[in-house]
Amino acid sequence: MNSPHILVLGGRPICRAADAPLGWHLAELQSAAGRLGVELSFADYESFHARIELGGSRSCVVEETRDVARRRQLHLDEVDGIFTRTMPAGSMEQILFRLAVLHDEYDRRAQCDRARSIVNPPASLELAIDKYATLTRVARMDIPTPATAVAQSRSDAMRLFGELGGDVVVKPIFGGEGRGVMRIQDAELAWTAFSTLGQLGAIFYVQQFVAPGGCDVRLLIIGPYVHAIRRTCPLGFRTNMRAGGRAELVEMRSEWEHLARRVCSEFKLTLAAIDLLETSNGNEYRLVEINAIPGWKGAQGVVPVNLAEQIISVLKDSAL
Secondary structure, three states, X not given: OOOOEEEEEOOOOOOOOOOOOOOXXXXXXXXXXXXXXXXXXXXXXXXXXXXXXXXXXXXXXXXXXXXXXXXXXXXXXXXXXXXXXXXXXOOHHHHHHHHHHHHHHHHHHHHOOOHHHEEOOHHHHHHHHOHHHHHHHHHHOOOOOOOEEEEOOHHHHHHHHHHOOOOEEEOOOOOOOOOOOEEEOOHHHHHHHHHHHHHOOXXXXXXXXXXXXXXXXXXXXXXXXXXXXXXXXXXXXXXXXXXXXXXXXXOOOHHHHHHHHHHHHHHOOOEEEEEEEEEOOOOOEEEEEEEOOOOOHHHHOOOOOOHHHHHHHHHHHHHO
């Protein structure tokens, strides 16, 4: 049997010179793929170009980097599997085109009963990246979340600030890694922050602060594997590595694993990270976010197994 050929889309460093390194995550995947007998290719979303012929046939081509220095064109239907990583920022047209390409490829594979070969599928990415859409779906599943309100005007945002107790976390409705996240406890600061966000045309996503802050549990799901990592930060309420968070592996609770399976089934996610805020009593948790394109560098520092190998083994199984 030939080695499965898997295309990794996105996730490369911002600097994309011909001799630029892949970056930690993609280098880990490349190394693991070599050990597990998987052919891995890399391409950027920006290199998508597509054609629709008169007879209805269609094709999409990406510019693929084989060995970083040498490039070639690769049709999406030539690869056995596709692993979707971070899509870079772009105009609305650019983002919608890239997603349309992925949706079309997913539908084409679904007709052949091969939809599972795209990890994660585009609809799952769209749902998980939208914090409001994520929490509405989670709330319908009766999973506890922090009290959250969303508004489109500064005056409504100020009213929500008061209704949520005057101690809130404001964050972009799209985004990750803690970028743009603020804890606001002062009405004057809230007015200034909401004024700035209004000038940027942003949605006001306001979430009640969950005490004590600076502590959460990340459930990292890689196909059949689930890892529980407690993250703490003595310097503030954010726990990710960029904010100075520290990680430790903790014993998996049966309710956490059950929750992870439910969420991934509902969102059709094969790889995901689910963040649970720990409350003051230490026994209750609030699901705050679902990441469909999780990193695992911090987790790898405390998990004894090679996570990149787990990812490649799951991708390999999905592609066969």
